[in-house]
Amino acid sequence: MDHVASATRPIRHEIWGDPWRKLRTLESFARTEADGGRDIAAAATIVSDADLRQHLLRHAQDEVRHAEMFHRRATELRSTVASNPVVATESERMHDLSRGRPTSEVDSHGFLKFGLIDELGEVAYVAMLHVAEKKAAALFAQFERQTADDPATQALFTAILKDEKYHVAYTGRCLELWRKSGRSAEVEQAMRLAKGSRILATWRRAGMRAAAAFGRVVLRLLYFTLLAPFGWMARRKPLAGGWSVPPTRSGAMSDRLMALRQQS
Amino acid sequence: MFLLGVSAFGDSSGACLLADGVPVAAAMEERFTRIKGDAGLPLRAVRACLRQASIEPQQLEHAIFYEKPLRRFERTFITQLANFPRSSGPFAEHLFHWLGERLWLKGQLSTELGVALDKILFTEHQVAHASSAFFASGFDEAAVLCVDGAGEWDSTALFHGRGLQLDAVGGVRFPHSLGWLVSSVAQFLGFIPGTDDHKLGELARHGTPKFQSQFEQLLIIHADGSYSIDQNAFRFAFDVQRTFTPALEAALGPRRVPGASLRASGADTRDADIAASLFQRLGQALDGLLETLRRKVPSRNLCLAGSLASDPWLNAHIANHGAFERVFVAPASRDAGAALGAALYAWHTGLGKPRGWCQRHAFFGESIRPQEGESGSGADQRSKQIPSDASAWGMHVADRLARGQLVGIARGAAEFSSRSLGHRSVLASAADQGAKRKLNESLKRREDFRPMAIAVTEDAAQRLFEIPAAGRALTRYKLLAVRPLPALLKRAPHLSNIDGTCVIQCVDSEHDTHLDCCLRELEARTGLPLAYCVSLNARGDTTVRTLDDALRLFDRCKLDALIIEDRVYER
Numbered sequence: 001m002d003h004v005a006s007a008t009r010p011i012r013h014e015i016w017g018d019p020w021r022k023l024r025t026l027e028s029f030a031r032t033e034a035d036g037g038r039d040i041a042a043a044a045t046i047v048s049d050a051d052l053r054q055h056l057l058r059h060a061q062d063e064v065r066h067a068e069m070f071h072r073r074a075t076e077l078r079s080t081v082a083s084n085p086v087v088a089t090e091s092e093r094m095h096d097l098s099r100g101r102p103t104s105e106v107d108s109h110g111f112l113k114f115g116l117i118d119e120l121g122e123v124a125y126v127a128m129l130h131v132a133e134k135k136a137a138a139l140f141a142q143f144e145r146q147t148a149d150d151p152a153t154q155a156l157f158t159a160i161l162k163d164e165k166y167h168v169a170y171t172g173r174c175l176e177l178w179r180k181s182g183r184s185a186e187v188e189q190a191m192r193l194a195k196g197s198r199i200l201a202t203w204r205r206a207g208m209r210a211a212a213a214f215g216r217v218v219l220r221l222l223y224f225t226l227l228a229p230f231g232w233m234a235r236r237k238p239l240a241g242g243w244s245v246p247p248t249r250s251g252a253m254s255d256r257l258m259a260l261r262q263q264s
Numbered sequence: 265m266f267l268l269g270v271s272a273f274g275d276s277s278g279a280c281l282l283a284d285g286v287p288v289a290a291a292m293e294e295r296f297t298r299i300k301g302d303a304g305l306p307l308r309a310v311r312a313c314l315r316q317a318s319i320e321p322q323q324l325e326h327a328i329f330y331e332k333p334l335r336r337f338e339r340t341f342i343t344q345l346a347n348f349p350r351s352s353g354p355f356a357e358h359l360f361h362w363l364g365e366r367l368w369l370k371g372q373l374s375t376e377l378g379v380a381l382d383k384i385l386f387t388e389h390q391v392a393h394a395s396s397a398f399f400a401s402g403f404d405e406a407a408v409l410c411v412d413g414a415g416e417w418d419s420t421a422l423f424h425g426r427g428l429q430l431d432a433v434g435g436v437r438f439p440h441s442l443g444w445l446v447s448s449v450a451q452f453l454g455f456i457p458g459t460d461d462h463k464l465g466e467l468a469r470h471g472t473p474k475f476q477s478q479f480e481q482l483l484i485i486h487a488d489g490s491y492s493i494d495q496n497a498f499r500f501a502f503d504v505q506r507t508f509t510p511a512l513e514a515a516l517g518p519r520r521v522p523g524a525s526l527r528a529s530g531a532d533t534r535d536a537d538i539a540a541s542l543f544q545r546l547g548q549a550l551d552g553l554l555e556t557l558r559r560k561v562p563s564r565n566l567c568l569a570g571s572l573a574s575d576p577w578l579n580a581h582i583a584n585h586g587a588f589e590r591v592f593v594a595p596a597s598r599d600a601g602a603a604l605g606a607a608l609y610a611w612h613t614g615l616g617k618p619r620g621w622c623q624r625h626a627f628f629g630e631s632i633r634p635q636e637g638e639s640g641s642g643a644d645q646r647s648k649q650i651p652s653d654a655s656a657w658g659m660h661v662a663d664r665l666a667r668g669q670l671v672g673i674a675r676g677a678a679e680f681s682s683r684s685l686g687h688r689s690v691l692a693s694a695a696d697q698g699a700k701r702k703l704n705e706s707l708k709r710r711e712d713f714r715p716m717a718i719a720v721t722e723d724a725a726q727r728l729f730e731i732p733a734a735g736r737a738l739t740r741y742k743l744l745a746v747r748p749l750p751a752l753l754k755r756a757p758h759l760s761n762i763d764g765t766c767v768i769q770c771v772d773s774e775h776d777t778h779l780d781c782c783l784r785e786l787e788a789r790t791g792l793p794l795a796y797c798v799s800l801n802a803r804g805d806t807t808v809r810t811l812d813d814a815l816r817l818f819d820r821c822k823l824d825a826l827i828i829e830d831r832v833y834e835r
Contacts, residue, residue, distance in 0.1 A: 027299060034298075068816060071298060075804035078456075212360065219356040224349070231348025239346055239501070241440035241484070241492025244418065 016146050022153070023077045030070035037063030040129070047122045055170045059129075062163045073156050123178060127190035128197070130171035137164040266323055268313065269607030270373065271330040271392070271599050272305045273366060275413065275458045275571060278600030279309040280628070280680070281317055282607045286621045289316035290628035290680035292600045295809045301459040303599070307376050312630055321378035328385045330392035330599070330606040333369045335416035337362050343439055343501045351502035358502075385614070387606050389415025390570075391423075391430060393597075396605030397567035398425035399612055401592035401737075402622030407561035409553060412570030413443030413458075420491075420553065420570075424561045428612045428619065433560045439501030440493045442549060443571045445483060448498050448507040449542050453535050454520035457507060462682075465575040466714050468543040469763040470528045471536030478515045479545040489556030491549050528713045536713070546572070547581045554587050564589040566734075569605070573597040574682055576738075576745040576767045583735030583744060591734045595626040595681035595741035604680070625775040626685055626741060629678025632811055632828060646815075652830035658781025661827060665693040665782075666789035669824035670706055672800050674814050675778060676829075678807075683742045684799035685769060686719060686779040688807045690823065693786060694718050694794035697758045703796060706822035709803040717742045717767040718759065719797035721783045725770045728752045728794075739770040756792060769797055 015021045037060045044056035144157040179187050223231075269280040272293075280290035289312070294300055296308035314321060340358055344351045365372065374381045387395075393415075394408045408423035408430065415421070419441035422434040438444075447457035450464055473479075484492045497515060500507040513519055516538055520526070528536040557566075566588035572578055574597045583591050594601050611617050650660050664671050671691050679685045690707060692699035704710055725731060729746045731739060738744035745765040753760060760766055773780040787793035799807045800814065802821055808814045811828065818826040818833055826833040 031297060031299075064812065071805075078804060215360055216356045219359050220352060223352050223355050227345065228348065231345045234342065234345040235348055237346075238495070239343065239437065239439055241436060242486055242490040243488060244435045244437045 016143070016150070016153075019077065022150075023074050026070045026074040026077065026153070030067045030074060033063045033070060034067035037061070037067060043122075043125055049122075049174075052122070052126070052174055055174070059167055059170075062167070066160050066163070069156055069160065073153060076152070123175075123183065123186050124190040124193060126171050126174050127187065127194045130168065130175060131191070131194040133164055133167040133171060137161060137168055140164055265325045266317070266319060267607045267610055268310065268324050268327040268377075268379075269330065269392075269603035269605070269610075270306060270310065270327060270377075271601075271603040271606065273303055274331075274389075274599030274602075275303060276301050276598050276600040276682075277303045277306040277309070278596070278603040278680070279306045279313050280604040280607050281313040281319075282611055283317060285608075285611045285617050285619075287604060287607075287628050287680075289313035289630075290596075290604060291630065291678070292596075292680070294600075294806045295629070295678070298806050298813075300804070300806055305372070305376065306600075306603075310377060316630055324377075324379055324383065326383050326385050326610060327373060327377055327379045328387060328606040328610045329369065329373065330387060330602040331389035332386045332416055333366055336389075337367060339414070339417050339438060347499075347502040350499070354503040354505070385610060387609050389602070390418050390421035390435070391609055392602040392605040393569035394421065394423045394425070394430050394567070394605065395609035395613075396594045396596070396601050397569040397573075397592060398423070398430060399608040399619065400594050400604070400621075400623035401565070401567050403565040403567065403590070403592065405563055406565035406567045406592075407557045407563045407588070408567040408569070409557055410570040411442050411550070411553070411568070411572040413447065414438040414441050419443060422553070422557050422560065424563070425567065428616060430609070430613065434490075434556060436490055439495060439498075440491065441500070442483075442491070442546060444500045444507070445493055445498070446542070446546070446572065448500055448512070449538065451507050452512060452516065452519045453538060454522040454524060454526075457504075461571065462574065463711070463714065464539045465543060465577050467526075467528060467536050468539040468577070469536075469715075469761055469765070470713050471533050471538070471540030473541040473544040474537040475516060475541035476544060479541045482512075482515065483545050483549060485545075485549050485552050489552035491552065526711065526713070543577065546578060550578065550582060551585065554582065554585055558587045566591045568593045569597050569602075571598050574743065576743055577765070579735060579738055579743050580732070580745040580765070583732040583738065589734055590737070592737050593741070593743050594623065595679070595683070595685070595743070597743075598682055600682075601680070625772065626679045626681040627677040627687055627775065628680040629687075630809070631677055632674045632688075632809075632814065647828070647831040647833045650827065650830050650832050654777040654781045657778050657830065658783075658785045660832075661691070661782045662785030662789055664825055665691055665786055665795060668693065668696055668699070668702075670699075670703060670822070672814065672818060672823045672826040673779075674800060674808060674811075674826070674828045676776075678809065681741060683717070683769075684797070684807055685741065686771065686776050686797060688800045688809075689797050690800055691719070691782075692796045693790055693792075694759060694796050695756060695786075695790035695792040697756075699796055700758070703798060707802055708798060715761045715767060716796045716798055717769055719769045719771050719779065719783060719795045721780055721787075721793045722770045722772060724783075724787070724793040725768060729766070729768060739768055740772060742767050742769045744768070756794075759794070 015025050040056050040063060041060035044053050044060060047053050047056065140157050140161045144154055144161060147154040147157060175187050265284055267282040271278050277293040278291060281288055291309040291312045293304060293306035293309045294302040296312070297304070340362065344355045344358060370381060370384050373379065373384050390410045390412065393410045393412060398406055398408050403425070405426045408425050410421040412419055417437045418435035419438045420436040421432060424431045424433050446461050446464060450461050451457040453464070455463055482494045482497055484494065486492070495501065496509065497512040498508050517534065520535055527534045566582070568579065568582065568591065573593045579593060594604070596604065612619060651657055661671055673686065673689050673691060676687050679687055690703065692703050700716055703716065720728065725739060729748055731746050735744045739746070745767050747765055748760050771779045771783060783793040783795060786795060800817065801807045802817060808817055814826060814828060815833070824835060
């Protein structure tokens with residue numbers, strides 16, 4: 001996984017150098033942290049250990065606060081960027097450092113979606129959090145260095161990094177306590193599962209990135225080869241303004257909706 | 265029977281749930297993701313609607329998406345080809361996006377919503393817009409005008425609404441689009457296209473139409489009432505990231521870089537002049553469309569929909585046009601609101617169910633309460649109980665407003681509207697000359713040229729403002745710019761904007777008794793039943809949705825008090 005992280009480092013540099021991608025990445029972090037906060041708060045209501053519950057509640061509050069901080073910084077940056085595209089494109093979303101949209105196969109911590117506390121139990125959940133927070137701490141430390149030319153964003157990562165270290169520490173302590181209490185095998189298995197899930201998710205994301213880049217090259221080739229004659233033909237007849245012919249009324253409805261009308 | 269309307273991938277996204285033809289829940293996705301104008305698939309909004317009605321997805325009779333993806337794809341593909349080879353870059357991005365997600369929308373909706381494939385229906389974009397206005401208007405028959413960015417092909421569409429039917433009588437096809445013209449000029453002036461389009465109408469008040477001749481070339485109005493856009497000056501047909509060409513800069517001068525100072529006051533008002541020229545030309549284009557509509561549809565009623573229908577000054581232009589006696593605009597007239605239209609169209613035109621509901625308010629969202637996983641941040645310890653009865657509640661809030669306080673209000677169901685209407689709002693006494701400045705410094709930090717809407721009781725509105733009879737229904741939703749009458753201006757000259765107009769919200773005592781009582785009590789204390797009413801958010805944020813959102817905003821802004829239902833938080 002470290003090799004994958006090293007390989008993607010230039011992409012991360014590129015993100016902090018591009019104002020819009022920086023903005024989108026911060027917005028994406030805000031969503032991830034907010035979703036994470038909700039997940040963890042929900043987990044806190046399930047765990048049996050009172051100490052762990054307190055830690056999870058604090059962790060959930062931290063995540064929500066981080067979401068707010070990322071969101072605020074993104075809002076500040078939005079008013080200063082020099083160009084203003086409307087939305088992130090699909091391929092740009094895949095270069096985001098987190099999952100982007102909840103419809104993807106990866107959950108808010110970068111794991112495949114099966115890692116839910118009610119399915120796996122609290123040991124696996126805490127192991128998952130531990131691995132994710134450790135990774136996040138390493139990543140944020142790297143971002144802290146890479147954003148040296150933007151003191152406000154750097155300060156944001158510095159502040160969040162402190163919390164991430166606490167999250168790593170309490171989850172690690174909890175796992176250690178379980179190990180000592182005779183649940184060592186369970187903890188080891190949970191850690192293996194957590195790391196495996198993360199590697200698979202990273203692999204999938206890398207695959208998506210590669211596919212996106214390849215797809216764009218292929219589409220551009222198609223554009224200049226197969227579609228070129230049609231393009232030249234289409235250019236000969238510009239899309240005219242003025243009134244268009246009104247569509248037939250059935251055009252407004254799908255066939256299914258038409259069928260419903262006939263039935264009713 | 266439950267029907268779910270869904271809209272996405274336009275300028276915003278939303279969901280609306282009908283129970284036997286009556287909206288019982290509606291929400292915009294941006295309130296959940298906190299990304300302004302979020303146009304992603306509104307899964308959170310859908311879940312909220314289902315939660316509000318306490319139903320499971322399996323109980324939905326149908327889910328209706330507000331446009332036809334294949335026809336939209338056809339339009340995208342053809343307009344890209346027609347711009348060969350300039351469209352080579354955007355082509356790959358567009359196709360990637362379509363092949364990756366949007367073409368498979370039916371399956372995605374089915375999977376994500378948990379609804380069987382055969383229950384997912386599609387209607388047309390402009391039909392959904394038109395339905396959101398016509399079926400909500402209460403008119404038995406009406407002329408319907410949709411002025412929008414783009415649908416499948418039509419960017420402007422004219423309909424004749426009769427009973428359960430909407431018949432198309434004309435349209436103008438993309439890339440000739442008034443909505444996109446506004447977005448492109450917004451981008452030219454350094455704003456975010458789509459999200460900031462509404463600011464152009466506000467900026468236009470500060471300028472004079474010195475660029476009228478240039479806009480006559482850019483927006484060509486034909487003798488038959490239709491129009492064309494000069495495609496040499498714009499690129500939005502194939503590139504939504506950079507929407508104009510150097511030809512626009514040749515016509516209007518250099519673009520304004522975002523963040524650069526805006527030329528809207530003093531000796532140099534060039535940016536405001538461009539906006540004013542655009543809006544004057546838009547007014548002329550609307551006149552042409554209205555004349556055509558009046559010729560084709562023998563009705564005295566008009567329903568307006570689409571992105572341009574949310575501009576209070578264009579609406580005032582239409583209300584004063586004289587062609588129609590009554591005008592209705594849905595409070596959520598942009599794409600998020602078309603979710604309601606899609607559902608209403610399926611209910612009335614698709615299923616043939618009779619009409620009975622007409623829109624009297626916009627409060628279809630969730631009530632404010634701690635969401636799952638939220639702490640409420642020790643809310644009860646920080647707050648004090650106040651009376652919940654409307655009259656006493658109104659007295660309490662009016663007392664604070666009369667003392668010059670800025671009061672945040674989060675009460676009842678959230679608005680399904682692009683504007684806050686008193687349920688997620690910040691109020692300040694409009695009798696106080698410094699209130700607007702205080703609101704801006706403490707919370708909103710809006711650009712200087714932007715006005716603030718004023719809430720007023722319905723009966724006082726009649727005696728204080730000059731409201732065109734045709735546009736009376738629009739004043740409920742901050743959709744009409746009106747002029748204060750001389751008596752009010754003499755008393756409070758600071759109320760009108762630079763052009764002598766105000767955007768008002770007439771508060772309906774039946775559907776918002778609390779705010780109505782508050783304004784009446786405010787009149788007893790200050791002599792004016794008027795309060796500035798702006799959305800409960802800080803600059804760049806979306807309106808607050810949850811208790812935690814509201815408390816965080818309160819903690820970081822200088823509101824004097826925050827009233828959540830019947831509890832007050834103070835500094």
